[in-house]
Amino acid sequence: MKKVAIIGAGVSGLYLANLLEKEKDFEYKIFEKRTKLNLEEGYGIQLSVNSIKLLNKIGFKNLSAHDLSYPKRVNFIDAKNNNKICDIDISKFNDETNFYTTLKRTTLINFLLEAIPEKKINHNIELKSIGYDGEKLNVYFSNNENEFFDYIIVSDGVFSNSKSIIAEKHITPKFYKSVALRGNIKNYDNPDVSIFMGSNFHFVIYPVNQNKEYNFISIIRKNLSEHQLSDKKMFENDDFLQSLLGNINQNSILDLKSNLENIKAFPIYVSKKFEIINKKNIFFVGDALFAFPPSFAQGASQSIETSNDLYEDIKNNNSRFYKDRIKKINSVNWRSKLNHFAFHLKSPLFAFIRNICLRYLTKNEKFLESYLGKIYRN
Numbered sequence: 001m002k003k004v005a006i007i008g009a010g011v012s013g014l015y016l017a018n019l020l021e022k023e024k025d026f027e028y029k030i031f032e033k034r035t036k037l038n039l040e041e042g043y044g045i046q047l048s049v050n051s052i053k054l055l056n057k058i059g060f061k062n063l064s065a066h067d068l069s070y071p072k073r074v075n076f077i078d079a080k081n082n083n084k085i086c087d088i089d090i091s092k093f094n095d096e097t098n099f100y101t102t103l104k105r106t107t108l109i110n111f112l113l114e115a116i117p118e119k120k121i122n123h124n125i126e127l128k129s130i131g132y133d134g135e136k137l138n139v140y141f142s143n144n145e146n147e148f149f150d151y152i153i154v155s156d157g158v159f160s161n162s163k164s165i166i167a168e169k170h171i172t173p174k175f176y177k178s179v180a181l182r183g184n185i186k187n188y189d190n191p192d193v194s195i196f197m198g199s200n201f202h203f204v205i206y207p208v209n210q211n212k213e214y215n216f217i218s219i220i221r222k223n224l225s226e227h228q229l230s231d232k233k234m235f236e237n238d239d240f241l242q243s244l245l246g247n248i249n250q251n252s253i254l255d256l257k258s259n260l261e262n263i264k265a266f267p268i269y270v271s272k273k274f275e276i277i278n279k280k281n282i283f284f285v286g287d288a289l290f291a292f293p294p295s296f297a298q299g300a301s302q303s304i305e306t307s308n309d310l311y312e313d314i315k316n317n318n319s320r321f322y323k324d325r326i327k328k329i330n331s332v333n334w335r336s337k338l339n340h341f342a343f344h345l346k347s348p349l350f351a352f353i354r355n356i357c358l359r360y361l362t363k364n365e366k367f368l369e370s371y372l373g374k375i376y377r378n
């Protein structure tokens, strides 16, 4: 019986736990920093068919369709006048059982938690250090206890402290000079994913269930000083939130000010580079492995894919994990950066040219297959 320590109970760690739960040859424990997982927030998440396929393997298809939404199109809209530029039929990447899905993040987390016995999640614990004792890893935790494991899987997100401990150097993500503003939007009715593009910002609205609840997420270019970034209170300050919202509201025909609820802001951080930390039987998944800019909505889907690849690798005693991942990470990363750039064009001339290109490319099968199909179908 192999023992696995999973550090971090986010999408990647919990998905991996679901896979291990079905294995007789593995036992696992999850170590989570927070005292409690957030299971109530109503914010959304988009999952493309690559991750839906993997989620369906562990029973996601049994979730009530009422708690999910299956958008068929992605609309590209000029935020200033609400004119639709073009759309992509994303349902063409679906098959009979796997559909592009939008939902509440908490619906996903609750689903992932269903199969995991409560006692396997240890809260309020962080990794402190690791030593090798023969073939085993001797893991020391913040509660001053230690335990032997065969594998350590690090899934503690973009700010992974465990990564620095294991690599024995300080590894930090970089601020992407952007801030996310998220909330729930009322008085909106459209079953698609709609991307509203503006000058130095874009926002995306999509349904999170069949109950006419919609998620709003905006990415706004904003440079902040180190001092501002460390000021957690600033991100909760109502004046700061209202100034971000005011900025988008001024440049959008939608009345966001009156219709947005539960707004929250946070800075966007991404990985500086893909670092392979070669330590025997220690692996990184999800954002701890690599965090992308969010404009391609692939972070969670990639986290699920990574955990699945790693599971196959350790189960079959292979060592292909990083080799296969590097290619995919590069492909997703440049697409995410390109989207971020294209969605935010400031110059009206460049935006005009972008719109012409978008109209052409979104109807070009070869382009769609290469830009989206390669990511969604794997």
Ligand SMILES: Cc1cc2nc3c(=O)[nH]c(=O)nc-3n(C[C@H](O)[C@H](O)[C@H](O)COP(=O)(O)OP(=O)(O)OC[C@H]3O[C@@H](n4cnc5c(N)ncnc54)[C@H](O)[C@@H]3O)c2cc1C
Residues within 6 Å of the ligand: 007, 008, 009, 010, 011, 012, 013, 031, 032, 033, 034, 044, 045, 046, 047, 125, 126, 127, 155, 156, 157, 158, 159, 160, 161, 162, 180, 217, 268, 285, 286, 287, 288, 294, 297, 298, 299, 300, 301, 302, 303
């Ligand atoms: C604005 C925005 C919108 C996004 N929208 C989408 C989307 O629509 N679709 C999509 O696919 N992706 C999206 N993403 C990306 C996605 O949310 C992440 O890629 C995904 O959640 C990463 O999962 P994870 O398990 O690696 O990390 P996380 O979900 O961050 O989980 C990490 C866990 O580890 C815990 N932890 C942290 N430090 C420690 C420690 N030292 N010890 C123990 N535990 C620790 C944390 O408390 C947390 O529970 C978005 C990201 C952003 C910023």
